Amino acid sequence: MSVRRVVPNVPVGGGGAGSEASALRDNAAFYGMLGFEEVMNHGWIMTLASPTQPAAQISFMTRDETGPVDPDLSVEVADVDAVHAALVREAAEIIYGPHDEEWGVRRFFVRDPNGKVVNVLTHR
Structure with missing residues (x-):
């Protein structure tokens, strides 16, 4: 990834x-x-x-315009859906999405082991 x-x-x-x-x-x-x-x-x-x-x-x-919480950091990846699938397989806590946003990104929020919310995204 x-x-x-x-x-x-x-x-x-x-x-x-x-x-x-x-x-x-x-x-x-x-x-x-x-x-x-x-x-x-x-x-x-x-x-x-x-x-x-x-x-x-x-x-x-x-504030985050569409997400349920404000993310602590954003990580842009090449393939957001592949990262999402990998995190779901590992039973990570997905908080939001994946969702196609009107400003041209596909993203989801996941909680890291420290409790921080990570906005994982790919530009469309």
Whole structure:
């Protein structure tokens, strides 16, 4: 199974739409000073990446738009369905999905041995 990237999902905001948007902007400005640039922003999740190392990314999330919980990190894989099948065979706790999301990914959530929620995805 091929891992394409791993992205931490940092929770932000929580005080309403205005403060959530402000929290995303504040993080974009701060991490911009470290060299990160915005590569995705859905209003509830924003991902910043290094322009010279595009797989070096960090996401800031106000809440997950469709999932039942907010994932702690995201792992992009080459074949999300194969990873899902392997985890189901091992009786891993699947929390959500697999589901085709309107923003162009197929994903599922799984709980790791530490209790962290991992968003496993493939871009369609």
